[in-house]
Amino acid sequence: MSKQERWSRLLELLAVDGKLDVEQAAAAVDVSPATLRRDLDELAEQRLLVRTRGGAIAHGVSYELPLRYKSSRRASEKQRIARAVADLLTVGDVIGLNGGTTTTEVARALALRAGGPAGESGDGQSGPMYTVVTNALNIAGELAVRPQFKIVVTGGVARPQTYELVGPLTAGVLNEVVLDVAVLGVDGVDPKLGIMTHQEDEAGISRLFAERARRVVLVTDSSKMGKRAFARICGLDRVDSLVIDSEIAPDMVARLTEAGIDVVTV
Incomplete structure (x- = not known):
């Protein structure tokens, strides 16, 4: 170790x-x-x-564990989830990504799908393949060097635990954009209360991501299912799809499917 x-x-x-x-x-x-x-x-x-x-x-x-110490937990599950999410996204999409270890893996999976190392276009086209709107500094840093991506970074105050930008400046940018898909990582999922995170300021920004998107994709590993966190983001009625590892309990899959959520297990 x-x-x-x-x-x-x-x-x-x-x-x-x-x-x-x-x-x-x-x-x-x-x-x-x-x-x-x-x-x-x-x-x-x-x-x-x-x-x-x-x-x-x-x-x-x-x-709350800082992001840099959470990245090794359930890494293989998060990478499988990320690849499955990349399969759900279409070239040309405007994608919102909040912060977290799973959404970071989604950004990396998108980079691999776009093809080509940093500084080269994977499909030979001059324009970006995806537009990514994010409040996560680490995600922006990884994708900004790739010409396949147009990166829009919100303003705001950085939280050192998660590298996320929060506050009125962040909300101001999100209120001025429209997203095709919001991909959200969370700290807890409860069938009655919805999706949650540890910090109320991050919850407010994630809620805005969901409100500005035509489609909301929730990404989390099964350890978060049935757990509660301090701050509520939104109800499950706002979630269109859940991409999760196959360890999720069958009865939970049934409850989420009944709620109208497309559950994708990997």
Whole structure:
């Protein structure tokens, strides 16, 4: 297990339990207690946790993993989901992408589908194949160097945990565009409450993405199903399609299908 993977695992454990014990955490990631203590010290220096005498505790009651530490979780599922989403999109589409690990994989899958390395057009055409509107700085950075894409980046204030731009400036741009498809990543999906995320400012921007789009495609892995997060984005009645890994429970598929959502499992 690499250091990055080890840190991701430690932060996942912290997100679940709210605290870490040195001995137990060392066993969980298969390192010595001395190495584990150094890991915790370095994570504390980045203000990702608070060191205690016997381990560490999370910052505050609500704990959100920074995007850079979530990218290795369920990576293969997210890549399959992303490829399936790319198959649903058409050349010429205006696509909205909010931030998150799964939508980042969607951007990468689109880049591969467009063809050609950065700086070359995959189909020999001079114009862009897709227009992508995003409030995610990392997604914009990956696609901006590719001539197959016209990238529209919203304004706003950057959140360091997710690289997303939020606030009135972000909303101002989204209110002036029309999208063919909004591809949304979320932190929770509840059959009654709808789709949710951890932060209310991000929820408001994702809601705008949905409102400005002709079609809404929800992308998430099955671990988010049945879970709730703090801020509601919208109800399931606004979602047209869900692309998800095959571990989703059959009864959940049935409930979503009854609600009029096209469920695509990969």
